[in-house]
Amino acid sequence: MSEPTAEEVEEREAFLRVAERARAAAADLAPLPRAAKDAALHAIADALVARSGEIVKANEGDVARARENGISEYMIDRLSLSTERIAAIAAAVRQVAALPDPVGETVRGNVLPNGLDLRQIRVPLGVVGIIYEGRPNVTVDAAALCLKSGNVAMLRGSSSAFDSNTALVGIMQDALRSSRPTEPQSSTEVPADAVQLVPGTSRDSVKHLMRARGLVDVLIPRGGASLINSVVEESTVPVIETGVGNCAVYVDAAADVDMAVDILVNAKTQRPSVCNAAETFLVHKDIADAFIPKALDALRAKGVTVHGDDRVRAYDPEKVVAATEDDYYAEYLSLDIAARVVDTLHDAVVHIRTYGSGHTETIVTGSQPAAKRFVALVDSAAVMVNASTRFTDGEEFGFGAEIGISTQKLHARGPMGLPELTSTKYVVTGEGHLRG
Amino acid sequence: MSEPTAEEVEEREAFLRVAERARAAAADLAPLPRAAKDAALHAIADALVARSGEIVKANEGDVARARENGISEYMIDRLSLSTERIAAIAAAVRQVAALPDPVGETVRGNVLPNGLDLRQIRVPLGVVGIIYEGRPNVTVDAAALCLKSGNVAMLRGSSSAFDSNTALVGIMQDALRSSRPTEPQSSTEVPADAVQLVPGTSRDSVKHLMRARGLVDVLIPRGGASLINSVVEESTVPVIETGVGNCAVYVDAAADVDMAVDILVNAKTQRPSVCNAAETFLVHKDIADAFIPKALDALRAKGVTVHGDDRVRAYDPEKVVAATEDDYYAEYLSLDIAARVVDTLHDAVVHIRTYGSGHTETIVTGSQPAAKRFVALVDSAAVMVNASTRFTDGEEFGFGAEIGISTQKLHARGPMGLPELTSTKYVVTGEGHLRG
Structure with a gap:
């Protein structure tokens, strides 16, 4: 010194x-x-x-x-x-x-x-x-x-x-x-x-x-x-x-496809530079055929680049960029999103535990047991069902104002x-x- | 390295x-x-x-x-x-x-x-x-x-x-x-x-x-x-x-002298080795003549050594040890206690702010305004009125059990x-x- x-x-x-x-x-x-x-x-x-x-x-x-x-x-x-x-x-x-x-x-x-x-x-x-x-x-x-x-x-x-x-x-x-x-x-x-x-x-x-x-x-x-x-x-x-948000949208097997597309597009594009914007989407394999083509079209229409695994890329190998590990960890804060097909809800939870920042995750599903399980297993400041991640916000939650969004567990968690x-x-x- | x-x-x-x-x-x-x-x-x-x-x-x-x-x-x-x-x-x-x-x-x-x-x-x-x-x-x-x-x-x-x-x-x-x-x-x-x-x-x-x-x-x-x-x-x-307790008993001008002696003796001697035991007492000058001789007798009967300032020592210069700054900071966890005469309630608050550990302080007083002021101004995990500091405890508070007593302000404060x-x-x- x-x-x-x-x-x-x-x-x-x-x-x-x-x-x-x-x-x-x-x-x-x-x-x-x-x-x-x-x-x-x-x-x-x-x-x-x-x-x-x-x-x-x-x-x-x-x-x-x-x-x-x-x-x-x-x-x-x-x-x-x-x-x-x-x-x-x-x-x-x-x-x-x-x-x-x-x-x-x-x-x-x-x-x-x-x-x-x-x-x-x-x-x-x-x-x-x-x-x-x-x-x-x-x-x-x-x-x-x-x-x-x-x-x-x-x-x-x-x-x-x-x-x-x-x-x-x-x-x-x-x-x-x-x-x-x-x-x-x-x-x-x-x-x-x-x-x-x-x-x-x-x-x-x-x-x-x-x-x-x-x-x-x-x-x-x-x-x-x-x-x-x-x-x-x-x-x-x-x-x-506060504030680091790598938020995920999980589209469950029992999702309403149009609702899922709308929530994904809103979560990603309504204001991409903020911490509660979505940075990843995970799709149950049983709904991939119905959901992914529509989602890719809707995201592309908004100028979003998708970084997907092989199973996502199979739907459009030319336009979907190959995702790396870094993509799953990324808080892009831009018109980019990582994507992956998962075999089970539990695999989605494991992905979120591994790569997420504990800010906000949402499940789109018509199944009450699936919603309940996702809410119980996902350990994030906010866990949502059939809603855009963009709602995690002091004003939106009715707190009037916020000093930040805590992503830790001690003292305060979520909008403060x-x-x-x-x-x-x-x-x-x-x-x-x-x-x- | x-x-x-x-x-x-x-x-x-x-x-x-x-x-x-x-x-x-x-x-x-x-x-x-x-x-x-x-x-x-x-x-x-x-x-x-x-x-x-x-x-x-x-x-x-x-x-x-x-x-x-x-x-x-x-x-x-x-x-x-x-x-x-x-x-x-x-x-x-x-x-x-x-x-x-x-x-x-x-x-x-x-x-x-x-x-x-x-x-x-x-x-x-x-x-x-x-x-x-x-x-x-x-x-x-x-x-x-x-x-x-x-x-x-x-x-x-x-x-x-x-x-x-x-x-x-x-x-x-x-x-x-x-x-x-x-x-x-x-x-x-x-x-x-x-x-x-x-x-x-x-x-x-x-x-x-x-x-x-x-x-x-x-x-x-x-x-x-x-x-x-x-x-x-x-x-x-x-x-x-958790757990560092330099707790004070403040005897207000409007205290019931016998109640104050009982609370002081209980707070100091009922179990001296624990964090909610009293380590200091502060006495308003207007009640010093009535309180201090009785308190010194009662403490001595329990084997307690008092470390006092000159105004306390004036009541018994031979038996009251001269207090140093360190005494006011001390968590004795033994049959010792620091003591000081204060001119005002505010001086007691300033003493507690300066030397205390933010665990538990108590005021003994018959005056409602004095109690209210002490509670408002003292920034400790527990602030008591006419009660022994020994009550700051998960079991005593009815929580059933405690993992410790937090002396910090984030997340948890007091018995956890x-x-x-x-x-x-x-x-x-x-x-x-x-x-x-």
Whole structure:
């Protein structure tokens, strides 16, 4: 290990100053009532709209640098902010304000035989670190969801969006300051430190966040598999993995062929770049003759390239590309899909266990026993019957908003709404109770 | 890094063979109905009793080695098994069989506006790794709780108990084998691989478990702070921290003095070696004159040494030892307690935030506003009012049994019963639903 440079030491110290302010703010934010948090969210929305000129200007700098660096138009589109987009971001903040507050909810409670009153209630997690890609709207979305659930957000966006994120976080902090009644000091105000940007744009600034155990309560990385894997490997702060989706559509022997084609096409093509898009389809051998030719036609009409095994290729050896192992593992996020014929439902389950990412799988079938068996045997965050994989989404599930889709089993699994940003504590009330 | 020795390579390969068998067993165990799991638990209990002679003999070897190594009598008592203790362990397994099965429970569910049926149901975590100290009863307790919740247990006890644990796990696996109907193969049988002992006794065997991401779903270390910290630092498998308890009793200005003395003495002395015993008491200055002399007398009568600040020592400078910073951080697990006078309830909260481990804190007070404020501001797994800290316990809370007491905020917090050994999945049922 080489000696850290003066710059590195300074960056680490700047990080610790921010993290300690975040920690202190978390203690003040946690007990605040809903009204204080909602007022703060509306103040943030107002300020974003009022100061959208500043935001657009900062964003133009990021976009210009991205163009110089030869970033793809798709990524530049995700990076870009306009007055209209900022208005939409502000509207989303107001929607978060309108959601119920999970904090204080009694999860369970009863009076024990000895008369002790036992309640398990929801409390904020504390400080939530979010590592994400070059989409500045996430800066505000994540801050709003954290604030509403009583958590301090420590935001670490892509360095490509640093100027935009700096402007957005500065405006949010100003809004929290100005939403405070000037006199007398109210005990229900949200501290300006409740929204924090991790200082610096170096790789080290991510490392500081990952090693901030005791200051940061949980890290949520949002992005590609390599980012998430590196966070999981290096972090001593507990991590919630999100977003990698290698989702499969299984067409059972008892499927309605037209329904299966429609679900497959919707799951693959309705929005191919997202984690709940289908990346593989598996076809029971008994329905292959009826299903595969129709499916290939329908997918081709949408511009999809199929990567199939020999049994799929037999239906159209010229247009179906030969699939490799890598195809079955792939999260394409493009107009590609892997395909395989299976002999049994169980073989489909084994394929999913082997290659899937545990996000969403769907069975198309008219058979109730087949549906029941698939649901029991497939171990994914969402298992669907006769529905498109595209429905795995916080908004679609009625949660109002989501911070991400967890593909791990601890704490939260599937779309994470506000309750998933909380922990619980037990409140035990006695009358001098002693243990005998 | 030096080249691994042939022995190290062999140990790692042996670990991977066991972990892969565990992974495969998890898939078979997860969908089993309650009856199959309960039958397996009763078969285990029967076998432990029937073969207790073998267990005692294996245990004698461990105990003899422990004596040679000069282990304390206290530790030897924890390590030792007798026919009576084995009968108690078997009885505990039957109690786990009698608990409700958390798997399959619907956590929430509704029909979405578009007609999709959405249910969130409990599913097993998969493979649960447990790292624990030299108490062979934990081998069986943990295996039973995992089995009942549909999880495969990967057990890594102290090397001091390796022979005992090998005997116990061998007997449990045999019991699972013989509980299988011989013919025809039933689909509801629990696989013998559902209980696994991590092979080897070297430090590396713990490392293999900590790096088995993808094979092991969660690690639960049970033991002292240094074990838990090293697991947290090194593990890429998600960890649930348990068991470090630096618990405080806060005696508020409005406390009933006699109740406060009784709670303090109970919390400190009823069982000093456990994590929910009190290690600190904090006294509001306005009640110090009334409370401290009585408390010092009562604690002294139980053989407790008080480590106090100057304001506590003023009441008995000869017998109260001067407290250092380390005393406030200490989890004594002995007849020692740290003490401090505070000016306000808020100062008590700040002390707890600074030095506490987030396990259990209690306030003794007759004031409802003070109780409410303490409950709101103290961020611990359990916050109590007018009750002994000793009540933070799965049995006491009515959960029937516990795998440990989580002091972290993710996934589970406080006593962990069977539901805390589960994850969830979303089951979504449509009729050809497409996303528009």
